Amino acid sequence: LVGQALAVEGIARTSAVLGGLIPIAGVPLSVALGALIFPDERAAARGRGFVLGAPLALLGAAGLALSGGGGDEVAYSQGAFLLLVATLLNSGLILVSKRMVLSFHPVCVTTLNTSVMCPLFLIGAWLWGDPGQVGRVPSLTLAILLLSGAYGLLVGGALFYFCLHRYGMILTTFTTLAAPVFTGLFGYLLFREALGLDDSDADHD
Numbered sequence: 001l002v003g004q005a006l007a008v009e010g011i012a013r014t015s016a017v018l019g020g021l022i023p024i025a026g027v028p029l030s031v032a033l034g035a036l037i038f039p040d041e042r043a044a045a046r047g048r049g050f051v052l053g054a055p056l057a058l059l060g061a062a063g064l065a066l067s068g069g070g071g072d073e074v075a076y077s078q079g080a081f082l083l084l085v086a087t088l089l090n091s092g093l094i095l096v097s098k099r100m101v102l103s104f105h106p107v108c109v110t111t112l113n114t115s116v117m118c119p120l121f122l123i124g125a126w127l128w129g130d131p132g133q134v135g136r137v138p139s140l141t142l143a144i145l146l147l148s149g150a151y152g153l154l155v156g157g158a159l160f161y162f163c164l165h166r167y168g169m170i171l172t173t174f175t176t177l178a179a180p181v182f183t184g185l186f187g188y189l190l191f192r193e194a195l196g197l198d199d200s201d202a203d204h205d
Contacts, residue, residue: 001120003089006082013079019183022080026087027173030094034169037095044170054174097161098169106161114154140190 011019031054034041044050100109125131134142163172 001117003086003093004117005124006086006089010079010083010086014076014083015187018080019083022083023087023090023176025084026091027176029091030173031170033091033095034098038098038169041168041170044168050170094169094173097164101161101165106165107158109161110154110157113157117153144190
């Protein structure tokens with residue numbers, strides 16, 4: 001809950017692109033912790049394909065950092081810090097998730113997770129927000145809220161835990177490297193966030 005809340009607040013202060021980029025820092029950390037704790041993950045990290053592909057995947061995803069930027073510098077820095085803390089929390093959470101899917105069916109884990117988080121988010125919305133604004137937002141924003149809210153948490157969580165159970169923590173974690181591509185694309189299509197350097201930067205070049 002805390003990691004998710006910090007990630008949402010961080011994206012609100014920065015951009016969708018940066019929200020997909022900073023979690024990249026959690027990938028090597030999750031890989032190292034997984035290989036240290038779980039023998040099967042250690043074997044996956046030693047494979048030739050992993051050794052060759054992992055650095056390329058990290059470098060390719062990190063290269064998208066050139067497309068971020070913009071906005072108030074103080075708020076942007078605060079948002080980046082919140083995203084970093086959320087990434088560190090989620091790196092520890094995936095270790096717990098790995099242990100859970102070894103003992104319980106992924107659907108059970110997802111149901112429990114969603115059943116706990118949704119009421120807590122609702123309480124948080126009443127304490128620190130104005131849930132009444134939901135009825136006053138544009139229809140597109142409302143559709144995004146519905147699809148990425150409880151339904152997104154349930155469906156996305158179930159797929160994540162299923163992959164975690166079947167393919168392991170390291171391989172599943174590396175799929176998050178696709179996030180900057182899709183967050184950048186959707187950020188541009190839905191909110192017109194810049195995908196390239198700012199015009200001011202281009203003028204200096």
